[in-house]
Amino acid sequence: MTKSYTEKTTDHSDSGHFSFSFYCDKCGKEWRSPNQDFTGMGSTAVENKEALRLLWAEEHRLAYEAANYEARGYFNGCPVCGKHVCDACFDIAEIEHGGVCKDCSNK
Numbered sequence: 536m537t538k539s540y541t542e543k544t545t546d547h548s549d550s551g552h553f554s555f556s557f558y559c560d561k562c563g564k565e566w567r568s569p570n571q572d573f574t575g576m577g578s579t580a581v582e583n584k585e586a587l588r589l590l591w592a593e594e595h596r597l598a599y600e601a602a603n604y605e606a607r608g609y610f611n612g613c614p615v616c617g618k619h620v621c622d623a624c625f626d627i628a629e630i631e632h633g634g635v636c637k638d639c640s641n642k
């Protein structure tokens with residue numbers, strides 16, 4: 536699996552849905568990805584439990600990758616400390632680095 540975009544994530548996925556939460560590295564504000572249905576790749580008639588499990592694992596991985604990618608739109612990477620923080624924890628006015636997290640701008 537790709538490293539998660541934020542330090543902390545939660546996997547809410549179950550047998551029928553995929554959803555993941557990502558949390559601001561500074562304040563812990565949550566962004567949860569929209570629920571995505573498990574489709575079984577269209578093969579609803581899959582009888583084989585093992586095949587179904589593998590399909591689920593593959594879709595789970597893809598859903599995670601997509602959510603992890605989408606999370607980039609909700610958090611800002613700090614070029615100084617490398618944290619990924621929500622907009623409220625980001626100081627976009629700090630122009631030297633093009634914006635840094637508020638931990639780094641309050642020095």
Ligand SMILES: [Zn+2]
Binds near residue numbers: 620624
């Ligand atoms: Zn925050």
Ligand SMILES: [Zn+2]
Binds near residue numbers: 613615616618639
């Ligand atoms: Zn920082």
